Amino acid sequence: MTSAPLLRLQGIAKRFGALLANDGISLDLERGEVLALLGENGAGKSTLVSILFGHYVADAGRIEVDGRPLPPGQPAAALAAGIGMVHQHFTLADNLSVLDNVMLGTEPLWQPRSRRREARAALLQTAARFGLAVDPEARVAALSVGERQRVEILKALVSFGRKQGARILILDEPTAVLTPQESASLFDTLGQMVAAGLAVIFISHKLDEVLRVSHRIAVLRGGRLVGVLPAAGADKALIAEAMVGRRVAPPVKQRRAAGDVVLQLQGAVLRGDGARPLLDGVALSLRAGEVLAIAGVAGNGQQALAEVLSGERALDGGTLQLDGRPLPARPREWVAAGVARIPEDRQAVGVVGDLPLWENALLERYAAPAFARFGLIKRRVARAHAAQIVQRFDVRGTEGGGVDTVTRGLSGGNMQKLILGRALMSAPRPRSTAAGPPRGPGPAWGGPALGPAGDTPPRLIVANQPTWGLDIGAVAYVHQQLLDACAAGRALLLISEDLDEIFALADRIAVMHQGRLTAARPRDAWTLAEIGLAMAGTAAPAEPRHAA
């Protein structure tokens, strides 16, 4: 007598334009198990669970919960069937309270009065049951990231009104925003859920985590299900290869003797709106040819540090020196002084989506003599420069329009390559005649050979989450370009929340917590536990425990 699995997906397929996000995926999920969906960015994991939850409608395939078919495209139906989802980007209203957020959708809209007291009781009961402490009346805006995640989870688990708590919980990249200690605490919670009979789908691209927490692992690659295997005793290298489809070569990193000090920050203070300063006496120094990585959980001042080091904001206290000289907070001067900046949010801050590619390539340097004279833009020169960037930095997606392609239409990876190329390639000499043949093989960025008039080749690269959201090919490309730049004598300041990236690229690592920066130590001098502690800002050691 076999009972139907709790959840069964059969032949799920979904296409977005030219992209086949899911290609005939079939999966089963049993009660009381944690199934991990493992795959790199762009493999189709989020699409699959969005279809499961009803955000999208699959082009083909069916879903059955407890043997009963699930109507597609309706989150309400998924919720009624007991499927709950904790999204990667939290779906909470900042201006409302925790209780408001949890109560949403639990009572019929035509009910004349909300039963808040009963709801609060139900919330506290569920919170106690799973060990997730919350204050129901707190405004979400005041909560930390870890606390907000707890609210998201409780939203899915609470039974109230006409809403049943979830039997199947989907967690989409839940540890992306947590410290290692907070992640451990999350895994504990998962253990308790499983013990209570829930089934969990755990989405991640981090192999170690997945091995620790799940019973079975389903590997996705390029929209296809490559294999499902038990986590116990799994061969890491084999799984990694299945994820990526080929042997992953770690980026080539040459050790060089560090050169002169390029960037020096001392006692940097930046005030914000709140009582606590965004930057609280940050000090760092960076030499030519070396990579300094700043680790830390989002929201601890990295954005402020990036803004200061991009020339967007001036310090309220302390000193900043580039090549021994202070620089005013004017981005154009920073660019001219040789700082290549890669912003965190490529779509909203890196480029102006509606403009064509060549104008975005021009965005930072349009006022330079190379590109403008008497207030008129030298269109031919600018377009040629953009064409060079496209060629050198392998920017794809420009088939139809060339440099006139609207930038919004580029994929994330290609947009990032454009931004990289724009930052690393300095302007041509102003009096050069129209676009000559591309320069010979060599560094893709401006080196001494281009000898600009008034425009320094990049000395310092400030990269803020440079590979966030990119697929493995783009990630490898970006990493290699950054490392090659360092090998040629540039200094790289990398701000990242991805510890894998940090460990792959860094010479020295410092950790940011609540506006303060630890001393930078060589990479090999850090252990994962120490970094986790520094990220959490606590001195108390926490023993990571294994999930069931």
Place this chain on the structure above:
Amino acid sequence: MRLERRDRPSRLALLAAPLAAVAVTLALSSLLVAWAGAPVGRAYALLIEGGFGSRFALTETLTRATPLILTGLSAALAFRARLYNIGIEGQLYAGAIAAVAVGGLHGGSGFAAPAPLLFALMIGAAMAAGALLLLGPALLKSRFGVDEVVTTLLLNFIVLLAVSALLDGPMKDPTAMGWPQSVALQDSLQLDKLVPRSRVHTGLLAALALSAALWALLRFTTLGFEIRAVGSGARAAAFAGMPVAATAVKVALLSGALAGLAGAVEVAGRTGYVTLDMSPGYGMSGVVIAMLAMLNPLAVVAAAVFVAGMLVGADSMSRAVAVPTYIADVIVAIALIGMLVATLLTQYRIRR
């Protein structure tokens, strides 16, 4: 129902959009014409004829189009930079009053000076008046985040009241027998007629020239680049080091100046003096024209001529057939909405 972005809008679609919008507009408006009890075909024929069908009609349309081109340019420029300038009407009147203040007949207001100099001063004053009027709301927006739609709208009422007070008092024309109108502009400052025995004046040439100049500014200059970048991606523009706040101010000054100029051109070319009803909604029409033209300065001319033709044609039609002149306003409003939908459909596909 869901919207899915198209990869690349085809050239054909971009051209067909305005035509489709106009077709839908005329179809819907015909229902209103029928309601008024008039024969639809004949009414439309009269409308077109009244707007474009004779030398008189054409010159009237072009005369009406002149200030509309200028207010349309004012709106298009501002909207490009995401500055929703709905105060064009007020800026127009401010420009008109400033023009008369500088160039009015001596004895009432104004002063004596060689005509070319006075003319330049008059235009300058009008543009400055419009520019300053928009500067306030623009600064309030960039410094304090105050929504400029409401502030510019409310300013319209304030400006019109101020003009009314001036027309009752210091700038009143003593020879106008109690009618509230301003002192007239000196003859030497009034614009020449472009076509004899018609009302079309050289202001039209200025409007056309400005339309081309604005197009060139946006396309070829660094300032135009800044305006376009700040308008569609202010954060990216700021990161790249563009002077966002300064650009917003420049746009406000330019947009307000164009609106003020429209007022001066109307006074110098058509009326000769300022009255409270000299602008039958040119400001709001300018906004509509800018949207119809998809914020393109060259297309503003076409849109302005279309709207002017509708207004003039409706006047003429209503004399022959019992259809109220308001049909023109309805046609323009439906055309605006139709244009918005059509433009959207060139960029997005509707999917089930």
Place this chain on the structure above:
Amino acid sequence: MSETLELLASAPFWVAVLRIATPLILGTLGVLLCERAGVLNLGIEGIMVAGAFAGWVAVYQGASLWAGVGVAALTGAAFGLLHAALTVSLGLSQHVSGLGITLLATSLASYAYRVSFPKVDSPPTIQPFAPLAGWPIPVLNAQTALTVLALLLVPLVAWLLMRTPLGLAWRMVGENPAAAEGQGLNVAALRYGAVMAGSALMGVAGAFLTLSAFNAFYFNMVNGRGWVCVALVVFASWRPGKALLGALLFAFFDALQLRLQQTGGGAFGLELPYQLYLMLPYAMAIVALVLVARRAAYPQALMKPYRKGER
């Protein structure tokens, strides 16, 4: 100065204040509902005109006064439906769509009026709402039923927004529509509902002018009051109670300048042109907006169209 104090102590002054405030209260509540759900509705000026006309013409054709109010509400809701279709389903700019609706509604109302009454020397009139004589409360008994309705709607809307599941859902689609969708709610339907309900209130605000304050339809009746409501919503921080306060404050200044005009413009012994007094309320609205806008807690999803499934 003492004349001013005398003025403030007189009942007819406060009667005028409440009367002037009524359309502002209704209009502001209407905008508030729309904006709380995340949709800016600049069609209010036109919807008030259309509501004024529609309600009045229904009564002129023989309907009862309350039926006229109903017609005005339906007219408002119809334009609200159009605005919602353009902004929620099609995702057009809320600024532009709203302005287009104002133009459309105003021109349609003017056109309809002219078609119905081609040649009239003075506007035809109807029998408006009568004051509620017989109520013991002093200033209130000179008001009409619509004013009482407006005052009652303030706590009702507050209750709706803060204490019912529907209100919570509306607030959520104005703060984080993805959250609402994630809980199985239909964001589009909720926004449509809020916009239509808010627009219905705007229509009633217009009807007050023709059915209660006056008894005929004039072409420039609304005269910018719709825009004032938009400003008042920001001033009120999107809360019904403060909206009432803002409306009363504005009406206070408006009534004051009316009286000052009548008493010859000598507020402080100066001979000021009457236009200056007329300006006061608008200027005050701008000042109020500036003072409050710095700390304004906008509904976070206001003016952002929500595309289902676009993450």
